[in-house]
Amino acid sequence: MVRGIFSCECSRTRDPAHGRRRPFGLALRGRVLIGIVLLIGSIGTARAEIEPGDLTLTVTPELNGGAAPYAREMVLLRIHGVYRQQILLEEMIQPTLANFSWTQLGRDRWSRERLPDGQVALALDRVIAVFPHHAGDFTIDPFVHRVTVNDAGARRVVDVRSAPIRLPVAPWTGKGGGPEVKEPWWLPARDVTITDSWSPDPETLKIGESARRIVTIEAAGLVAEGLPPRPVMRTRGILTFAGPVTRETIITPTGPVARATYQWDVRPAIGEIIPLDAIGIPWFDTVSRTMREAEIPARQIGGGLPDQERDAAPTRAAPWVAAAAGLAAFGLGLALVGVSTGRPRLRLDAARRRALARAAEAGDARALRAAYAESAGAEPALARLWREDAEIVRGLAALDAGLYAQGGAAPDRAGLRALARTLARSRKAPAATAARPDPLLPLDGPARPAR
Numbered sequence: 001m002v003r004g005i006f007s008c009e010c011s012r013t014r015d016p017a018h019g020r021r022r023p024f025g026l027a028l029r030g031r032v033l034i035g036i037v038l039l040i041g042s043i044g045t046a047r048a049e050i051e052p053g054d055l056t057l058t059v060t061p062e063l064n065g066g067a068a069p070y071a072r073e074m075v076l077l078r079i080h081g082v083y084r085q086q087i088l089l090e091e092m093i094q095p096t097l098a099n100f101s102w103t104q105l106g107r108d109r110w111s112r113e114r115l116p117d118g119q120v121a122l123a124l125d126r127v128i129a130v131f132p133h134h135a136g137d138f139t140i141d142p143f144v145h146r147v148t149v150n151d152a153g154a155r156r157v158v159d160v161r162s163a164p165i166r167l168p169v170a171p172w173t174g175k176g177g178g179p180e181v182k183e184p185w186w187l188p189a190r191d192v193t194i195t196d197s198w199s200p201d202p203e204t205l206k207i208g209e210s211a212r213r214i215v216t217i218e219a220a221g222l223v224a225e226g227l228p229p230r231p232v233m234r235t236r237g238i239l240t241f242a243g244p245v246t247r248e249t250i251i252t253p254t255g256p257v258a259r260a261t262y263q264w265d266v267r268p269a270i271g272e273i274i275p276l277d278a279i280g281i282p283w284f285d286t287v288s289r290t291m292r293e294a295e296i297p298a299r300q301i302g303g304g305l306p307d308q309e310r311d312a313a314p315t316r317a318a319p320w321v322a323a324a325a326g327l328a329a330f331g332l333g334l335a336l337v338g339v340s341t342g343r344p345r346l347r348l349d350a351a352r353r354r355a356l357a358r359a360a361e362a363g364d365a366r367a368l369r370a371a372y373a374e375s376a377g378a379e380p381a382l383a384r385l386w387r388e389d390a391e392i393v394r395g396l397a398a399l400d401a402g403l404y405a406q407g408g409a410a411p412d413r414a415g416l417r418a419l420a421r422t423l424a425r426s427r428k429a430p431a432a433t434a435a436r437p438d439p440l441l442p443l444d445g446p447a448r449p450a451r
Contacts (some may be wrong), residue, residue: 050151050158054084057145059162064190064221064286068170071134071179073188073286074222074257075167076105081124081160082113088155089148092126095141103223106251129223129256134180134277135171139164174291177282185228187283190221190255192294194281196362201354202266202276202301210267212243215296219258221286224249227260228281231296237274238301241265266301273303297361313420346382347426348375360420365403365410372396372423385427395419 062076069075079092106129113123124145132138145160172178179186195216202211213447217227224247233240243263250257268274278298285292348356351373359367376383386392395411400421402410411419 050085050149050156055081055149055158055160056083057081057143057160057162059140059143059165060149061087061140061165061167061363064188067289068168069132069282069328070170070172070188071132072186072226073179073284074131074256075224075349076141077128077130077165079124079126079128079143079162082115083113083122083124083147083149083160084119085149085151087122087147087149090124093144093146094128095143097130097140098138098140099133099136101133102128102130104128105249105256108317131226131377132169132444135169137166137168139166150354172451177291184282187219187226187228187281188222188286189219189226189258189283190285190287191219192281192283192292192295193218194294194362195364196299198299202299203303203354205266205268205302207268207271210265212263212265214261214263216259216261217281217294221255222258224258224260227258230262231281233276233279235274235276237268237270237272238276239267239269241267268302271302274301276301309404344429345426345431346379346385348379348382348424352378353424356416356420356423360413360416363413363416365399365416368416368420369399369403375423381429382427385430386423388400389422392419392422395422 020312045418058080060078060080062078063069064073064075109125110122111123111125116139130140142164143162146157147160148155148157150156166246172180177184177186179188195218197214199212199214205211213233215231219227227247230245232240241263241264246261248259250259279296281294281296283292283294284290352371355371356375359365359371376386395415395418398415414437
């Protein structure tokens with residue numbers, strides 16, 4: 001084509017307006033530019049034609065632990081489309097998903113993707129969570145992405161189809177429970193954590209006073225609708241008023257996290273110590289494929305803590321008892337004149353001991369570490385004794401390794417309880433040390449005795 005253009009420029013050309021010849025350079029440049037435009041247009045038209053592999057759509061099921069799911073267990077369908085052509089319009093047509101409940105997790109994500117051959121294509125990602133209703137051998141029909149592309153300068157509608165997916169759902173063979181049984185609630189998840197908080201502390205309640213209990217359950221690998229209903233909290237001697245339940249699903253890069261918050265207002269009706277039993281919540285670990293149990297911890301309502309002597313109400317003794325006690329104390333004082341009473345004992349106050357015990361009972365390693373740091377700052381003398389206690393040093397080292405070391409595991413609940421008990425013990429105050437002489441001499445020489 002270019003060769004023909006040059007050959008044409010060798011002929012004589014005249015300007016029809018003036019009858020003179022046009023400059024040879026201008027005519028040559030004009031015809032060369034026209035040829036280049038035609039050449040580029042022909043190349044662009046060739047590249048705009050749709051070829052096999054230019055438009056692809058894949059759907060990949062993400063199986064927990066690589067095993068067949070059970071009924072009501074979540075399976076993620078990751079939809080990925082790659083398009084080498086420019087997309088003008090698009091519509092995802094989803095199959096009916098019979099025998100499944102489903103929900104889309106977040107919005108579609110469009111991005112640029114570098115292909116193995118070095119080209120850059122347009123990519124689409126969508127994540128759908130499906131929940132099989134019952135056991136069986138199912139097939140998920142193809143997803144269809146209907147796209148409008150520019151094909152050789154003209155609009156063209158193309159249906160990009162994924163391959164069908166075979167998805168077997170296994171029947172439950174474990175001991176008790178399972179997805180088909182209403183009680184206990186079937187809770188399949190990667191991980192389950194429970195947080196329990198009271199305001200004020202239930203041990204301080206008296207008849208007619210109320211405390212609010214808030215329990216939060218978080219389950220990884222689940223949507224909020226899969227969390228159990230509000231647990232039943234009922235025991236003799238208390239009145240409970242259930243509050244609202246809030247649920248939310250948090251979308252993370254590794255999948256959804258479900259969160260449910262339950263609350264109650266609790267009021268003791270009798271003037272006795274009321275034990276509130278722990279509430280166990282069984283759940284199915286979808287990674288290890290085993291049953292586990294999370295626990296809402298047991299608490300005590302009323303009566304104060306066993307070590308809360310200072311909160312006890314003073315009792316009024318009879319006059320003769322007070323007189324006898326006074327005489328006995330006077331006699332004992334005379335007998336102990338000149339006798340040293342020994343070093344005093346140091347101990348955390350009841351509020352800080354409660355904070356340590358509450359964090360350990362909840363299995364919350366971070367809360368226990370924060371309570372320790374606060375206690376050490378408030379009681380420097382105790383903190384010095386703790387740094388000399390090998391048991392506490394080992395416990396804190398294990399706690400810090402689990403919280404901050406890469407791949408570390410925090411101590412279990414038994415280890416946290418042992419550390420909290422050790423920190424709550426009373427200890428002898430350190431012996432007073434004799435005043436050491438000042439190693440720096442006075443600037444004006446040795447001190448002189450006063451006259």
